[in-house]
Amino acid sequence: MDSQIKHIHQQLVNKEITCTALVQDRLNLLKQNTHNTVNTLLDTLALELAAKVDAKIANGETIGLLEGIPFGIKDVYMVQGTTTTASSNLLKNYKSAYTATAIQKLLDAGAIPLVKENCDSFGHGSSSENTIFGAVKNAINPDLVGGGSSGGSAVNVAKNYTVFSIGGDTGGSVRQPAGYNNIYGLKPTYGRISRYGLMAYASSTDCVGPLAKSIEDVRIVLNIMSGKDVKDQTTYASAEINEASILNTEGIKTIGYFKNFIDNDAIDAQVKLDFLASIEKIKAKGIEVKALDFFESNTLVSTYYTLAMAETASNLSRLDGTNYGNRIESGSLKETYSVTRSENFSEETKRRIVGGNQVLSQGFSDAIYLKGLALRDQISANFENDFNEVDIILSPVTPSTPPKIGDSLKDPHAMYLSDAYTVGFSLGQLPTLTIPQGTATGLQISAAKNNDELVLKFANFLKDTI
Template identity: 85%
Template sequence: MESQIHKIHQQLVSKEISCTKLVQERLDLLKSNTHNTVNSLLDTLALDLAAKVDVKIAGGQEIGLLEGIPFGIKDVYMVQGTLTTASSDLLKKYKSPYTATAIQKLLDTGAIPLVKENCDSFGHGSSSENTIFGAVKNAINTDLVSGGSSGGSAVNVAKDFTVFSIGGDTGGSVRQPAGYNKIYGLKPTYGRISRFGLMAYASSTDCVGPIAKSIEDIRIVLNVMSGKDIKDQTTYQSKAISEQNILNADEIKTVGYFKNFIETDAIDAKVKADFLSAIGKIKAKGIEVKELDFFESDTLVSTYYTLAMAETASNLSRLDGTNYGNRIEGVNLKDTYSITRSENFSEETKRRIVGGNQVLSQGFSDEIYLKGLNLRDQISENFEKDFKEVDIILSPVTPNSPPKIGDSLKDPLAMYLSDAYTVGFSLGQLPTLTVPQGTETGLQITAAKNNDELVLKFANFLKDTI
């Protein structure tokens, strides 16, 4: 199978390239790039680790598959001793005291971190414009947004600045930028990978997700990061997915799609035509295709943002400049809290905190928040019913093409609605993969909970079909 990880591994083993040279070349690309993907370079750490790999190879020792492979990290993950800013003023000088579990697992294999990557501040956005480091520019057309919130991670992979990157997906933050930049991005089943050390946005849907240029590289990285973690009680032990297992998709007999995603005025005409063309090619391979009923997009977006804003208001309440962060002194303690949060949070983050506190407040929580929880349960039940009828659900990643830089900031509602096709699968906590085929922003492949392997199987099938 196509794989940059395998290719680079062979180049290192055969001494076709040294690890130090490989890492230095990628660091140079990151330094000179004009897409605003870099929050901070981990150059000293990366070169030290690369030198150790070179010593092992020179000494005739075996190296692991990921050993010496350069990767990027969205700047919402703790890596001990490094700046972890969440692209925010509040944490622009904050250094991590520990390392996130998912990242530590990669470090334990010998993978080499190069960069903390630009993103929407605290994951709040769908365009990677809501950042103190400047808007991340699309890898294909720099006039367009990169998608968010893992925009820097997606662009670094698309431009070959990193071999793979680790993003974070709450409502589509890995899948949407992967689609905008024509690469692969996976939101695994919720709980498959530990969230310990990932700055929490909405704890009930936050997922650690790999971004790469091939299905095989997604599989390799997913296997390494997966597993039970005593520091995250939502995690579970999962079975490793083998390369051989995802080569054959014969067990996939039925594919479904939500007709209300396609039969709506909100979808771009070309996205609709391309999606239906992909469906036609799948049918031609002998797979049964079923139209499914689902909640309207407006209901999905409203439910997701009601719950996500409530959770982020709670999660970010700890950031007041007392224990960490950029504290701004006021005339008294209350004034200090107020000024610190007002001055250091972005407009979008403040919008979400205010919205979250509103739906949790007395007089509103029963009417709005509890209704959102009830709708989330109904959405999960709908998925359980659907997966009794179909093996896979296929959908566009977004209803429209990527907007120009600046447009999303003028219209927050339009930004929220760009998540219409991703948030439902987040609420259902389902494994969903963006593939760079089918429409201008790719296709989403979704399977039932804990069935991440089936998603990768169908992705391989699609690669040769459309």
């Protein structure tokens, strides 16, 4: 299978390239890039680690598959000693005291971090425009948004600035920018990868996810990061996914799609035509296709944002300039808290905090928040029933193509609706993969919980089918 990781690994082992030259080349590309993907360049650390890899190779020592492979990190992950800003004014000078579990596993495997990547502030956005570092520009057309919130991570992979990057997916923040930039992006089953050291947005749906240019690279990185972590009680032990297993797709007999997603007035006409054409190609391979009923996209978006805003209001309540962040002194302690938060949070973050506090407040929580929790349970039950009928659910990643930079900021409601096809799978905590095929922004493959392997299998099948 295609794999940049394996190709570079072989080049290093064969001494066709040095790790130092490889890393310096990618650092130069990141320095020169005009897509606003870089928050902090980790050049000193990267070159130190590269020199160690070169020394091992020179001494005839065996190196691991990920050893010496350059990667990027969305700027919401703690990496000890590095600045972790969440692309926010509040944390623009904050330095991590520890390293996130998922990132530490990659470092232990020898992968080399190059960059902390630009994103929507605290993950609040679907375009990577809500950032103090300037809007991330799309890898294919720089007049368009890079997608969000992991826009910098997706663009860096698409432009070959990093071999892979680690994003964060709460309601589609890996999958949507992957689709906008024509690469692969995986949201694994909730709990498969530890969230420890990832700045929390909505804790019940936050997932660590890899972005890469091949299914094989996604598989390799997923295996390294997966596993139970005593620091995150939502994690579980998971079996390694091997390459041979995802080459065998004979067990996939039936797929489904949500007909209300496709018959929706909001979907772009070309996206609809391309999706239906992909369905026909799958049918031609002898796979049964079923049209399924699901919740309306407006219901999914409303449920997701009700719960996500409530959780982010709670999670960000600790950021008042006392223990963390850029404190702005005022006349009293209460005023200091107020000014610090109002001046340092982005408009979108403030919108989500206010909305979250509203749905949690007395008089509203029963009518709104508890209803959202009940709807999430119904959505999960719907998925359980669907996966008794089909092996895979296929959907477009987005209803339309990427907007121009600036358009989403003028219309936050339209930005929320761009998540219509991704948030349902987040609420269901399902493994879901964006592939760069089928429509202008790709296709989304989902399976039942813990069936991440099946998602990669079907992606491999589609690679040669559509």
